[in-house]
Amino acid sequence: MECLKFELFSPCTTFKTPFSLKGIETYPLPTYSTIVGLLYTALGEKWKGEEFLISVQGTYETVFRDYIRLRKYNRKDEELEVLPLEVPRLYKMYCVIHTVGSSLEKFKKALESPSLYLSFGGGEYPLLVKNPRLLGAEEKYWEGELRYNAYVPKSRKSSLYGEGIYFRIPSFYQVIDGERVWKWEEVYYFQKGTTFEGKLWVDEEGDVLWL
Template structure:
């Protein structure tokens, strides 16, 4: 069975843990759904393409960073004692939050699309992407070290 093997690097990255709020914690590796989203975005897919994913990797260390946090509640009108930003008649609060970041991430990802005809298309999309590739948050850029079509066999 044919697969696309990606060797990727990222400098500082957060694969957000959905249950963390005060400190934006991170998974140690990107979840499968995040990788599948990266593939779909890179290939400009507008509908879901089933695929199997394998993720291997390591990171050097974890660090904490500060980030600007914006909060708004649906339909809450602007109140100067509560909100820092006014958009139309609505109010937005701006504050600071802590973000956990992984440094010097190295990943090896295998992608096996259910439709084997997509292998070449995914390979070409990563060889010549239409825009920068990110994995995790939008600002978590990826450096693609290698894109290769490999044969996978079950032993």
Template sequence: MKVLKLKLFQETACYKKPFAFKVGETYPLPPYSTVKGMLHKILKVEEGSPPVPMRISIQGNYESKFVNYQSMYFFKPNETTKMPLNIHLLYNVQLIIHVDAVEEVLNRIVEGLKNLEEHLSLGRKEDLVRIDEVKYVEVKSYDPDLEGESFIIQNPIYIPVDSLPSDVDGINYRLNWKYNVVNGLRQWDKIDVKYVEEGTEITDEVQVDNDGEPGDLIYFNTTLI
């Protein structure tokens, strides 16, 4: 199976958690909906159009985390108020994203990246993205029983709970994926995942790409929808 692999860099990023109002807390990696939104922008999918069927695997690392002070403005009738807000920022973020979709969609993403009309961002508008590599890779299986050694995770990664290896644990998150508009409001479908750290050993069979040995780990978030 052929999928698209993106290597991205961000000097700073905040993937803000919902309902974090007094402190701008960030996820350690961008949630699925945030990455899909970036891909939809590349594909020029208009707001309100049906989502493009795809599935995503997200992994990556960052050098450090720091706190930035910002002012939050609230607009009310005849009044504007201001409140201080601490924003958690990730510094020097390296991301590896695998995208599975029909070939025509993957080709459109590649062409869209070559012909961007404005800069890409991931997280906040000011969290700019540098595209370090775009390539097609093949997905293959890595079986520790056949290879003679366990698979060691090289980058922190989101693993859906329903795909979690039997001997692996991590930090629980419920990540937005796609939404339906009901009575004018977005209702999100969420995916339960574990954020699994680098260095974790996996003894179950896993999927990896063919980009090096043994290749980068892949855990897609859903079926192809």
């Protein structure tokens, strides 16, 4: 099987959870939908419904709390409110991404020479894409320890020792009656150093694809 592999680095970023209202919370790694958006931003094209597999792993040095002033319009009182808001930031975010599916060569070229400045958070957090490359991957028995924190699909959870932290993360969407309806994937977040064993997809550089 062929896969596209690349690394991402951001000095500081936040991946806002969907139900963060009065306070902001962050996912520990970019969601699948974030990676889809990144790839199509690099292409300079709109997503047209294609689906593919994504593996997300990564690390960060620490989380710190930033404070901002949030301007919010109060419709009831018809006035602009200014509220203090705490925002968690992931410091020195490094990710290893794999994708499997069609258009891998096209995505590779787009990441090497993107159509736009790439970032997380709609331009707020600068992003460096490193070494996009096409690699072979083989399904085989493999054991070891996680090199990075990882989103592990529910179907692969039994390969790891430990419980992990359960998340539902967005991936692709459908437009129904003019509204985006997201597909939510069930994953478990496991930390670097967790022991695993089982029949898994492994790339030719020795990294597991958590698909």
